[in-house]
Amino acid sequence: MFVILFGAPGVGKGTQAKILSTKFNLRHISTGDILREAVKKGTVLGIKASEIMKSGQLVPDDIMIGIINESISDRDIETGFILDGFPRTVSQAEALESFFTERNITGGVIIVLEANEDALIQRITHRVACKECNSIFNTDLLNDVNNCPECGAVKSLYQRQDDKEEIINNRMEIFRETTLPVLSYYNEQRPVCKINGLQTIEKVAEDIITALKDAKLIPATV
Ligand code: AMP
Secondary structure, eight states: OEEEEEESTTSSHHHHHHHHHHHHTOEEEEHHHHHHHHHHHTOHHHHHHHHHHHTTOOOOHHHHHHHHHHHSOHHHHHHOEEEESOOOSHHHHHHHHHHHHHTTOOOEEEEEEEOOHHHHHHHHHTEEEETTTOOEEEGGGOSOSSSOTTTOOTTOEEOOGGGSHHHHHHHHHHIIIIITHHHHHHHTTSOEEEEETTSOHHHHHHHHHHHHHHTTSSOTTO
């Protein structure tokens, strides 16, 4: 099976993808993480993507489609995967559908995590990420804002450049204008399930699992 986690920046796609990935042994494919890794390593892709990401813009479709085509392996197709942060444009969604058709990939669902923008901006300005394991934390809930409570890395927590207040409005606008139309595209293509992303992490996860059961992608007994 595959799951596409869709939603605005800060809505919790990465957090939920990690939970689902562990619980159902699905590969978590985050295009944001792939790009950040490339930036960290200073690869050609990383050098190209770095400034675009810092300003909150989208990396060009041809690059992103190439990354996804290379990232989804035969094994992922067999065992299942979660897409987090892709597709973000209608062209990316169309390319993904062609890829699914070519590779004969069936059995997927789009999970939409919904939340209002003000709540998300509030959340994003209070979050930090771990340089080592990419986990995301809310600073209000951390006792120690330096060390990662997930992987234990020392002084690894940082605020992403694109999470800074001046960049977020830009990212939200891009989401509204360029990414949201992907949903209208999918409404005609695949099962789409909407979930309130402002609930607790546990309740959002529970709702996603119910949606996967309803879509018969996992057994009702799980
Ligand atoms: P994320 O971690 O998903 O919020 O992604 C961080 C940044 O990476 C985005 O603001 C974009 O600059 C870039 N990015 C990630 N995924 C995509 C995508 N599917 N298309 C274009 N740019 C992307």
